[in-house]
Amino acid sequence: MRSNYGIGSLQNAPTYNHPKPAKRALLLINPNSRQGRKNRSAAVKHLEAVGIECVQAHPQHPSEFADTICQYRDRVDAVIIGGGDGTLNAAAEGLVETQLPLGILPLGTANDLARTLGIPTTLPLACQAIATGKRHRIDLGCVNGKYFFNVASIGLSVRITQRLTKAAKKRWGVFAYAVAAIQAIWQARPFSALIEHNQTFIPVKTIQIAIGNGRYYGGGMTVAHDATIDDQRLDLYSLEMKRWWQLLVLLPAFWSGRYDTRLGVRTLEGQEISIHTRSPFPINTDGEITSYTPAHFRLHPQAISVYIPANPPRRRF
Secondary structure, eight states: OOOSOOGGGGGGOTTOBOOOOOSEEEEEEOTTSTTHHHHHHHHHHHHHHTTOEEEEOOOSSGGGHHHHHHHTTTTOSEEEEEEOHHHHHHHHHHHHHHOOOEEEEEOSSSOHHHHHHTOOSSHHHHHHHHHHSEEEEEEEEEETTEEESSEEEEEHHHHHHHHOOHHHHHHHTTHHHHHHHHHHHHTOOOEEEEEEETTEEEEEEESEEEEESSSEETTTEESOTTOOTTSSOEEEEEEOOSSTHHHHHHHHHHHHOOOOGGGTEEEEEESEEEEEOSSOOEEEETTEEEEESSEEEEEEEEEEEEEEOSSOOOOOO
16 A cells, blocks of 8 residues: 655654664765765764764775674664765665664765655754654665665666766766766667566566656656655656657656656556566666666565654655
């Protein structure tokens, strides 16, 4: 059953509880994130000011975050991660295994998960949300054994990811996504795929298939107009238009999440979806290429808990 509340009304969600603030938290900050390296000392200062003792670990790369979380599972009450969506994605497996609650410091470029959860972008307020906010359980998507928070996709978005260099993100911030998208659209070519959904096989010719778990991705684009990260469903859209210029007409829909099927957009929803292609296609999860088709997508409801503000901002859908 679809949830009747979203991040816009999370304060009414029945899965909330009001725990005491975490007193001892593992702090992991991606030194390669857009704001990570320069904000580590400030993060520690703000967290300690709100009563959280920081246990710092220094993995060389986010790919080591999941193992680090498991190593510290018996020494901390929570995990606080500073970085962007790719950094959080790398830590997901460790969070699921240990069930330690997650605090988020949005120090990346897009920060779509933080946007979905209503977490403030300023460091002091983000730390305050961890100390005095609420714990809320959220869903995770999974493709071929790889968890994702926001969205997994095949096709156009992979080209965008390949064009998003670290230098571009550091220089242009979230606008780097728009520049990369414009460049990728000119080279977009349709591919054939077979979507398996509710025991039905749907052949498509598409330039992108995206499957969302959360609400936002790609620097603020919307998976579906009513999507939330706790609605216990995956949302799929497939871009099956025949003319490249139709993508330009669709641009407002990418931000609103309301797609016009007359322009060649197919939408589906469910808890399990599979995608088959003639040859392996790369899959982008939360901004990182992590797997290849054939792809089996599955929803993991209420997989982990996260700290969100006690009074998250209301959003209009």
